[in-house]
Amino acid sequence: MTVISSKSAEEYKKQNYTERMDKKGMPVSPHVMIYSFPVVALSSITVRITGVCLWLGVGGIAAHSLAGGDPALLMASIGDSPVLGPLGKLSVAFPLSYHFLGGVRHAYWDQTPEAVTNEQVEKASYAVAGGSAVLTGIAMFM
Amino acid sequence: PYLSTYPVDLNECGPMVLDALIKIKNEQDPTLTFRRSCREGICGSCAMNINGSNTLACLCYIDKGAEASKIYPLPHMYVVKDLVPDMGNFYEQYRSIEPWLHSKDGKSAGQAEFLQTKEDRKKLDGMYECILCACCSTSCPSYWWNADKYLGPAVLMQAYRWIEDSRDDSTRERLEQLDDSFKLYRCHTIMNCSKVCPKHLNPGKAIASIKKRMTELH
Numbered sequence: 617m618t619v620i621s622s623k624s625a626e627e628y629k630k631q632n633y634t635e636r637m638d639k640k641g642m643p644v645s646p647h648v649m650i651y652s653f654p655v656v657a658l659s660s661i662t663v664r665i666t667g668v669c670l671w672l673g674v675g676g677i678a679a680h681s682l683a684g685g686d687p688a689l690l691m692a693s694i695g696d697s698p699v700l701g702p703l704g705k706l707s708v709a710f711p712l713s714y715h716f717l718g719g720v721r722h723a724y725w726d727q728t729p730e731a732v733t734n735e736q737v738e739k740a741s742y743a744v745a746g747g748s749a750v751l752t753g754i755a756m757f758m
Numbered sequence: 759p760y761l762s763t764y765p766v767d768l769n770e771c772g773p774m775v776l777d778a779l780i781k782i783k784n785e786q787d788p789t790l791t792f793r794r795s796c797r798e799g800i801c802g803s804c805a806m807n808i809n810g811s812n813t814l815a816c817l818c819y820i821d822k823g824a825e826a827s828k829i830y831p832l833p834h835m836y837v838v839k840d841l842v843p844d845m846g847n848f849y850e851q852y853r854s855i856e857p858w859l860h861s862k863d864g865k866s867a868g869q870a871e872f873l874q875t876k877e878d879r880k881k882l883d884g885m886y887e888c889i890l891c892a893c894c895s896t897s898c899p900s901y902w903w904n905a906d907k908y909l910g911p912a913v914l915m916q917a918y919r920w921i922e923d924s925r926d927d928s929t930r931e932r933l934e935q936l937d938d939s940f941k942l943y944r945c946h947t948i949m950n951c952s953k954v955c956p957k958h959l960n961p962g963k964a965i966a967s968i969k970k971r972m973t974e975l976h
Contacts, residue, residue: 618846628850633906637836637844643759645807645843647833647902652810656949657899664946725947729966737949737962 659741663718666711702756709755714748776815792841802891812893814956834902851909855917860928878924885919894951894961900944908944911951911961918964
């Protein structure tokens with residue numbers, strides 16, 4: 617247990633809190649498994665996940681071409697296939713549109729702190745999800 | 759660590775979760791340990807995670823549905839016992855922002871108060887009411903992963919309360935103190951904080967305002 621005193625500030629600065637508590641063997645209370653995440657939080661983690669997917673996709677295409685493959689040919693052949701085509705387009709269009717709209721939303725929040733209220737961020741999260749669904753739907757059948 | 763289930767006759771119990779916890783401690787398990795004091799939502803002692811959300815147990819009505827209420831300590835905190843987390847880190851972070859008035863010249867002879875216009879005083883509304891219950895900081899996934907270096911919404915909102923205070927002369931120093939990649943900028947506007955504040959304050963907006971102020975610094 618940490619005791620707060622007039623001198624505890626120096627003690628605190630000397631050693632990292634997490635290391636000190638881990639050494640004591642104290643358990644950490646449950647977090648991800650028990651927390652009921654609101655829509656805005658789910659929207660935020662999806663922006664991060666789609667970001668990782670985009671990074672893996674671009675890296676994959678780069679690796680493929682560096683290894684001597686022809687990504688344009690590969691993509692065209694996937695795109696032409698009747699089943700894989702729309703699925704492939706979905707798996708590119710959804711991360712791209714969601715992450716982009718999430719970024720637009722975030723840039724708006726940076727400029728307008730007054731818009732960061734519970735009601736408005738929830739509406740913004742639905743707007744990003746809806747906008748992304750529309751854009752993905754269009755892209756899937758293009 | 760383990761979970762225990764206690765049956766409680768809700769006809770013989772007050773309406774709030776804290777009433778149920780006290781009843782369990784009185785009648786069934788005297789070793790059940792939790793913090794509590796004012797029982798009216800102003801001291802912040804009984805902050806805990808009830809049915810997935812952080813609130814004050816004294817303000818949270820018992821859900822009289824079929825399922826048992828799930829009560830956990832505040833998420834991702836080191837647990838001292840049962841529902842009591844170690845709050846040391848949280849308080850030290852609050853101390854680190856120097857939450858007192860910094861006056862360059864002090865008071866002149868015969869001066870009674872540092873005067874402030876009504877408009878300037880209004881800027882502090884929505885921030886000074888914070889009871890430091892830690893519901894917001896412990897609801898923030900960023901604070902879960904970086905509690906030692908990220909200050910968390912509660913402390914950041916108090917930092918902004920002092921930045922916005924017109925009587926304070928250290929505004930630039932306060933902003934500069936936040937200017938590294940962890941103290942402020944681990945916030946990704948997840949907004950769990952404002953959703954969960956039992957006093958209906960908005961730390962997320964305060965943090966967004968600090969970030970905007972930081973751009974003027976550079």
